[in-house]
Amino acid sequence: MSGDDRQSELAREHKERQARRAAEQSAKARRNTFIGAGVAVVVVAGGIFAATTLVGDDKKPTAAASTPSPSASSSSPAPTELPSTAPPKNASKVSCTYKRDESAPNKFVGLPGKRPNLKLKTMTVSTNHGDIVIDVDPNATPCSVNSMAFLSKKHFYDNTKCHRLVTPETAGLFLLQCGDPQAKADGRNPTDGQGTAGYVFGDEAVGAVPYTRGVVFLTQPDGAAGQNSSQFAISVSDENGQLEPQYSVLGMVRSGLEIIEKVAKDGVIVNGDDIVGDGGSTAPKNPIIIKRVTVR
Numbered sequence: 001m002s003g004d005d006r007q008s009e010l011a012r013e014h015k016e017r018q019a020r021r022a023a024e025q026s027a028k029a030r031r032n033t034f035i036g037a038g039v040a041v042v043v044v045a046g047g048i049f050a051a052t053t054l055v056g057d058d059k060k061p062t063a064a065a066s067t068p069s070p071s072a073s074s075s076s077p078a079p080t081e082l083p084s085t086a087p088p089k090n091a092s093k094v095s096c097t098y099k100r101d102e103s104a105p106n107k108f109v110g111l112p113g114k115r116p117n118l119k120l121k122t123m124t125v126s127t128n129h130g131d132i133v134i135d136v137d138p139n140a141t142p143c144s145v146n147s148m149a150f151l152s153k154k155h156f157y158d159n160t161k162c163h164r165l166v167t168p169e170t171a172g173l174f175l176l177q178c179g180d181p182q183a184k185a186d187g188r189n190p191t192d193g194q195g196t197a198g199y200v201f202g203d204e205a206v207g208a209v210p211y212t213r214g215v216v217f218l219t220q221p222d223g224a225a226g227q228n229s230s231q232f233a234i235s236v237s238d239e240n241g242q243l244e245p246q247y248s249v250l251g252m253v254r255s256g257l258e259i260i261e262k263v264a265k266d267g268v269i270v271n272g273d274d275i276v277g278d279g280g281s282t283a284p285k286n287p288i289i290i291k292r293v294t295v296r
Contacts, residue, residue, distance in 0.1 A: 120138050132260075133256055134251045
């Protein structure tokens with residue numbers, strides 16, 4: 001069997017496993033989903049997000065019901081606005097807890113403050129291909145937004161590479177993952193996707209919305225809880241909304257999804273270990289390098 005045939009077989013077997021798990025999770029997923037046909041905006045008690053995807057420690061997807069079509073994904077325009085929510089009544093009492101953690105490769109620049117800024121609205125990820133602008137809502141996920149704002153001020157993300165681009169052809173999903181400070185994004189480095197900011201914090205609004213196109217969420221080891229750190233993913237497909245809810249939603253892309261779609265057309269460096277879940281990552285052939293992240 002040729003290398004290409006073996007790669008195709010691995011991908012097919014992976015998708016079949018995903019489909020079986022998706023069937024088991026479908027009832028649970030429906031309870032957490034409120035989506036109109038063709039609409040990617042979800043209304044949540046206490047906040048409004050739009051929906052998309054996920055990934056874990058070795059960035060192995062937990063479930064996918066089918067293989068989405070790149071053309072179908074690209075044809076659905078992302079919502080352009082994320083309405084903000086009213087501050088919670090106990091806003092002045094919101095306090096975040098961040099715990100030092102050295103169990104994974106990391107770049108420690110300190111711990112975020114406990115008091116989040118609830119007035120922040122936008123996170124801009126400036127890349128070598130252009131800006132990806134994300135609407136955030138600290139009233140819904142205050143500690144997640146607070147962490148991103150802290151790391152951006154510390155220039156944590158400057159000149160880092162997005163190490164994982166998952167396409168329907170490689171894993172049945174469509175998403176971009178970034179935030180590993182030590183990632184080489186060469187499709188070969190076995191530790192890509194394991195790097196953190198040297199601290200972890202709890203989950204927020206898990207299960208509140210599905211991970212559909214345009215949704216930005218924090219990633220953590222598959223099946224883990226309360227292990228959020230610096231890594232985040234951007235969903236580029238509505239089909240990702242069928243994934244098991246276990247990731248904190250950070251916000252919704254206002255503009256810039258076309259950057260990811262364009263890079264995806266250039267292909268990815270397929271890593272067999274990534275397909276079978278043994279480590280490594282599937283990196284974009286055309287690198288996506290984060291110049292800086294700004295949260296305002």
